[in-house]
Amino acid sequence: MDDxxxxxxxLDNYQDPFHKGLVEEEGYCKVNTSSDSCIDNLDFIMKIENNIVKDIRFDGEACAISTSASSILIKKLIGKPVDEAKEILLNYQNMIGEEEYNEDLLGELNVYEDISKQPNRKNCALLPKVAIEKLLGGLGNDK
Amino acid sequence: MNQEDFPMLEKDIVYFDNGATTLKPKCVIDKMNEYYYNHTSNIHRGDYDAAIQTNQEYDHVREIVGEFINCDPNTVIFTSGATMSINLVVFGYMRSHLKKGDEVLLNKAEHASNILPWIRLAEEIGIVLKYVPLNDDYSLSLDNIKKNVTPNTKVISLAHVTNVIGDVRDIESIGRFCHEKHLLFHVDGAQSVPHMKVDFNNSYIDFLSFSGHKMCGPTGVGVLVGKKEYLEEMNPLCYGGGMNSFFEEDNSYELKEVPTKFEAGTPPIAEVIGLGEAITYLMKIGMDRIQKHEMMLKNYLLEQIKDISNIILYNKNSNSGILSFNIDGVFAQDTSIYLNHYHICVRAGNHCAKMLKDEMNIKNTVRVSMYFYNTKDDVDKLVSALKNSKDIFKIVV
Structure with a gap:
């Protein structure tokens, strides 16, 4: 993809992030995520119905990378069965960690394919992954 | 001034993160290496030449500190840093001298190290913490302190210079007030002792905490100074070798005198000796000159930065070399990552003053904190980078 x-x-996702702002409705789980290496601090909420990711929203203060990654990741995951969502997160994690991954699964998330060249930004890109992973109870296969 | 003394400045960097830690001059590094190369030994217990030299140098640092901040050398306790010094005051003295319902006055501009120990003590023994409201410019006035003192108030604990706003509190007046009202007065000098003349004996301070690494010294060493009578009643937090006179099977024991009773185990010897060298170095330059230079630079920066329309300043009136700001619409950390592209070292975040957001309505800022080795050229580089910040996302994304 062209730089x-x-x-x-x-920048589109940073300046006009998707699903930024929490809602007070039943059926959502919530986690807070922050890291020692940066000052990002985001809350995530998620609703799962019939094993489908029905909704994810987030809010808080964070840098351009973690805000945009939250926005793009949320767009990608809503509507997916839980297993498929986990598969996407795992491949996203592998891409950031410079391991083998399936780029066809990641769509717009491929914009972060070179983030590993800036090691101090990897945690920014992974912040929403860590939060959503927690909400999904880990990336293991439940079957 | 004195850039040539700092090996780190041989690199192409602008170092504006002095509030976090300062660079170390070669003389300090050499002094510590000399200990490691030429007279490595423990203190207190050796009868050989190296140990005698180490002992003399270690003890002499108390005299250097005494001269530096005008206090009795026998009341100088070496700790691991300002955080440990404050914890020693809170858990070594206050825990046994305060009781349920006693009030401690703090304020929301304080660093975590001057709030969390108190919160923990409140949990333990039921003291009440009160936060004195700040003025519109986030400074702290004696009037507001007076308004919040009640018959239950026992302690005032505050930073001499705060680490985000950089306002210089009038500790002489506040100290005098504490003295008149018989309140204990603890001063966190972590951001003041490195930058200006602090006079312990003439300020009615009961306890003063500061760190070595924020004043050209090594990490891992700091100081607590206190009034002798309070230190004698203060309990150590650590027990072990070097601080006891005897101990017996029947559980009887006796501790050594102040300050030795607070320094159990092998202390950070190289670091204490390095701190002594750092203080000697600062005294040679002169604290008044250091303070004047920093204010000159801050005013120069303010003059240059005022024409950049998208910069929001939070503390332009404070009398120290600290400037907190944001680029409008840009997250603080993105700004610091952007400045790193120009090898400009600043800090972004809440700077450990996590309650300050209640007063400022903003959580995170970019902080420029200066020291005597910064130059107008450094400021020019920062201003030039900020002027070019229209393209910030081309660099940080």
Whole structure:
């Protein structure tokens, strides 16, 4: 993907993030996520119905990378069965960690394919993954 | 001034993160290496030449501290840093001298290290913590302190200079007030002792805490100074070798005198000796000159930065070399990552003053904190980077 296009997608999602702002409704689980290496601090809520990720929302203060990654990841995961959501998270984690991954599963998330060149930004990109993983109870296969 | 003394400044960097830690001059590094190369030995117990030299140098640092902040050298306790010093005051003295319902006055601009120990003590023994409201410019006035003193107030604990706003509190007046009202007065000097003349004996301070690494010294060493009569009643937090006179099978024991009774185990010897060298170095430059230079630079920065329309300043009136700001619409950490692209070292975040958001309505800021080795050229580089910040996301994304 062209660098300018990547930057445009990241900035669009940073400046106008998808599902930013929490709701007070029943059926949601909530986690807070922050890291020792940065000052990002985000809350995530998620609703699962019939083993399908019905909704994810987030709010808080964070940098351009973690805010945009939250936005793009949420778009990608809503509507997916839990197993498929876990599969996407696992592949996303592998991409950031410079391990083997299936880029076809990641769509717009591929904008972060080079983030490993800036090691101090890896945690930013992984912040929403860590939060959503917690909400899903880990990335293991329940079957 | 004195850039040539700092090996780190041989790199192409602008170091504006002095509130977090300062760079170390070669003389301090050499002094510590000299201990490791030439007279490594423990203190207190050796009869050989190296140990005698180490002992003399270690003890001499108390005299250096005494001269530096005008206090009795026998009341200088070496700790691991300002955080440990404050914990020693809170858990070593206050725990046994305060009781349920006693009030401690704090304020929301304080660093975590001057709030969390108190919160823990409140949990333990039921003291009440009260936060004196700040003024509109986030400074703290004696008037507001007076308004919050009740018959139950026993302690006032505050930073001499706060680490986000950088306002210099009038500790002489506050100290005098505490003295008149028989309140205990603890001062966190972590951001003041490195930057200005602090006079312990003439300020009615009961306890003063500060760190070595924020004043050209090594990490892992700090100081607590206290009034002798309070230190004599203070309990150590650590027990072990070096601090006892005897101990017996029937559980009887006797501790050594102040300050030795607070320094159990092998202390950070190289670090204490390094701290002594750092203080000697600072005294040679002169604290008044240091303070003046920092204010000159801060005013120079304010003059340059005022024409950049998208910069929000939070503390332009404070009398120290600390400037907290944000670029409008940019997350603080993105700004610090952007500045790193120009090798400009600043800090982004809440700077451990996590309650300050209640007063400022903003959680995170970028903080520039200066020291005597910063130059107008450093400021020019920062201002130039900030002027170019329209393209910030081309760099940070």
């Amino acid at each position: 300018n296009l990547k930057r445009e997608i990241i």
